[in-house]
Amino acid sequence: MNITMMQFQKHGDDRGALVVLEENKNIPFEVKRVYYMYDTTPGEIRGKHAHKKLKQVLCCPCGACTIKLDDGKEKAYVRLDDPTEGLIVEANIWREMYDFTPNAVLMVLASDYYDESDYIRNYEEFLEHVNGEKS
Ligand code: T46
Numbered sequence: 685m686n687i688t689m690m691q692f693q694k695h696g697d698d699r700g701a702l703v704v705l706e707e708n709k710n711i712p713f714e715v716k717r718v719y720y721m722y723d724t725t726p727g728e729i730r731g732k733h734a735h736k737k738l739k740q741v742l743c744c745p746c747g748a749c750t751i752k753l754d755d756g757k758e759k760a761y762v763r764l765d766d767p768t769e770g771l772i773v774e775a776n777i778w779r780e781m782y783d784f785t786p787n788a789v790l791m792v793l794a795s796d797y798y799d800e801s802d803y804i805r806n807y808e809e810f811l812e813h814v815n816g817e818k819s
Contacts, residue, residue, distance in 0.1 A: 685753065685755045685757070685759075687753065687771070688771070688772040689762070689770070689771055689772075690710065690741065690769065690771070690772065691768060691769060692704070692705065692767075692768045692770060693768075701767070703767055703768055705741075705770075705793060711770075711793055712739075714795065715793045715794070715795070716796050716797050717793075717794040717796065717797055717798065718791065718792065718793050719791075719792050719794070720790060720791040721789070722789045724784040724788060726784075728782070728784070730780070730781045731781045732779075732805070732807075733778070733803050733805045733810075734775075734776055734778045734803075734804045734810045734813070735775050735776070735777075735802050735803060735804070736775060736776065736803075736804065736813070737775050737802055738794055738796050738799075738802050739772070739773070739774055739775060739795040740772075740773045740792050740793060740794045741773075741792070742790060742792050743764065743767065743770040743792075743793075744764040744765060744766075744788060744789065744790055744791070745767040746767070746787055746788065746789040747765075747786070747789060748763060748764060748784075748785045748788055749763075749782065749783055749784040749785070749790055750763050750764070750781070750782055751763075751771060751773075751780070751781055752779065752780040752782070753773065753777050753778070753779055754780075755776070755777055755778075755814065756776075756810065756811050756814035756815045763783075764790070776813065776814050778807065
């Protein structure tokens, strides 16, 4: 499956580093919501759902975690461990986030407001939604 990674420009000088994220510029959609997760319980797997319409960019500005992506046919795995990298997660992709380092902050820029009706939280339903079949 196609994975779209983004490389953000690092504005580094002797004071440190700074990364800028701007909607419709280096973030390829209007950003309606930003959220982040931290203090993740060791061994925990988050996510386990897909979105019907939502697009997101995931970035780990601190620490690292692994993202599993599944389009219903293929699976891919991305380790987010660089504050200058982002991962685009389109709609209709099952995602799981795990192997968080203790200091990990996973930040997400989302194309829309929180809407529980946009979630598919059942894997069989997801397969039916994307493939029109049950596994
Ligand atoms: C996603 C992955 C990467 C809200 O009230 N508003 C929000 O905007 C969000 C994101 C969550 N919540 C509430 C709903 C739950 O009671 O926060 C609680 C935890 O949410 P959830 O279990 O959906 O968290 P994750 O880490 O499994 O998934 C989240 C996003 O929900 C999801 O859109 O793609 O991160």
